[in-house]
Amino acid sequence: MEIVAKNHPLDKYLRTDRIPHIWCPGCGLGTVLNCFLHALEETDIDLKNLAIVSGIGCTGRVAGYINVDSYHTTHGRAIPFATGLKLANPKLKVVVFSGDGDLFAIGGNHFIHAARRNIDMTVICVNNYNYGMTGGQLGPTTPLDARTTTSPYGNIEHPFNLCHVAAASGAVYVARWTALHVRRLKESMKEALNKKGFSFIEVIASCPTTYGRRNKMPTGLETMKYYKEHSVIKHGIDPSKADIEIGKDIVVGKFVDIEKPTFDEAVHELIKKARK
């Protein structure tokens, strides 16, 4: 095969010696990562001060592909690890990239408390409705009735509405997009990166290999078509009204963008007072 371009314009952000990545054909993760790198390019963040922290799972592998200080931690613990990292070195811009199971099942407690404290970090959650890495088990975001390897008769659990959880826990920036909304997602990522405090972006992404094929969306393309037909942009809507249900519209947009003092600012104020 003829090589048309030797370098990709985003190569400088990647550990190119680790490419090809491990993600399946049709997976939304490559698209999300691409949006993130474009967003980085359009901000003035010094890469030297950027740190990516991931937990475990398919999205957890993001940390290993970006050519900055990157930490692939234990399952569910990306956020508390990132909390320590950020507090010890306030110069850092800390981004947590992880999946729905990692951040909201095993790591759910850490998510709500970091949001409550308003720790200055950006959390990007790629929500593919299931545990992909382990073979497609049900997770905290699996829609009601969906088939997974551990819900072979259909899911009987009510899923989390992640944006509602984030907003209720105190996040200062909350947005949801699908992997189809590449430009809007990139813009949101830029806003989140520039936002002080706990910012959260949920990205609904395809997982044809372990979720889609059991739920009548066996290819990435079909999933994208579904997003195209069923996504409705509603900026500023109360995120509690944006539940995700099979066969219903997916409400996307920026739901929360508020100002609140961060833990980081407060703790350094406290130190100043204590040292007087």
Add this chain to the structure above:
Amino acid sequence: MQVKFYSGNIACAEGAIAAGCRFFAGYPITPSSEIAEHMALRLPQVGGIFIQMEDELASMAAILGASWGGAKAMTATSGPGFSLMQENIGLGAMTETPCVVVNVQRAGPSTGMPTLVGQADVMQARWGSHGDYEIIALSPSSPQECFDLTIRAFNLAEEYRVPVIVLMDESVSHMFEKVIIPPKEKIRIVNRKKPRVPPDEFLPYKADDFIPPMACAGEGYSVHVTGLTHDEKGYPQATSPEVQERLVRRLCDKIRKNERKMRDIEEYEMEDAEIAIVSFGTTARSAKAAVKFARKKGYKVGLIRLKTIWPFPDEYFESLDGIKKFLVVEVNYGQIKLEVERNVGKNRVELLPKMGGEIHTPEEIYKKIREVLQWK
């Protein structure tokens, strides 16, 4: 030099600050809570950060993060919390993250006796997380040693890039005694080795002497750190038995092969001893009193007090040919006993256990010495 009247918990917190600890993440638990409380008060005064996390899983993760952020970091807990921390103690061992974990032992298992003493986490400190790794654990017997050994714990963590456990017990943690704080310049401080090559030549897990230099976040080295089996570049190699072999051997050998340097044993009346009591922590104080009494009665009894528990001083015990019987005194049902047996043989070891809630009295130990003497 300052003379203070400190509890073991306060002395431990002050030792941490003296060692350069500037980040503490913890979760309240009896009998260790005073360490967190004192850190909440004192750390801001020296420009450090205290954060109370939502649980011990998070506390342990946060100190690893802080260590990669460049800080000397610590957490403190007790049995149930120590169980939760095992997950990220493993990550700390795998990613070679310097940090200090204080476990003020209470009686277990499970919730056990929250306010009363135990020494039954000795094996958990060594083997608590999954997989093969080596760890360092120190055991203080007095508030003074809580101060001194916490400093030593930080220095060892920095030197060997490993989580170091300060294995206190409830009695020493709540005991108030005189603590001498040496002047700052008299306190030896060790800092982690830093890279000496430019970023494009730096291999974050290449170790010439078992311990690789550490580049923290924001220092320009674009380091990748993972709990997966990784090569010298820090990249995952999760399907390579060769990389696994090399990595795990090094993680273990960096501690095993340096055991002599970390060895810290108090020998008391051991010169001509025929029976040696082996003990640690608060229990060793009763043991010492029993030895004094036995010596007055003319019995050739000595005390081996372990201040460094892990790595276990195998060679030291192997060399003690003259000792006829080792009497291990510990507040558990026989943990250090297993290590002593492994080195000197089962028939030379006796155990005086206690299940927890109180330490042995000197009288109990003396009585046992008499028994052992009769069997000898």
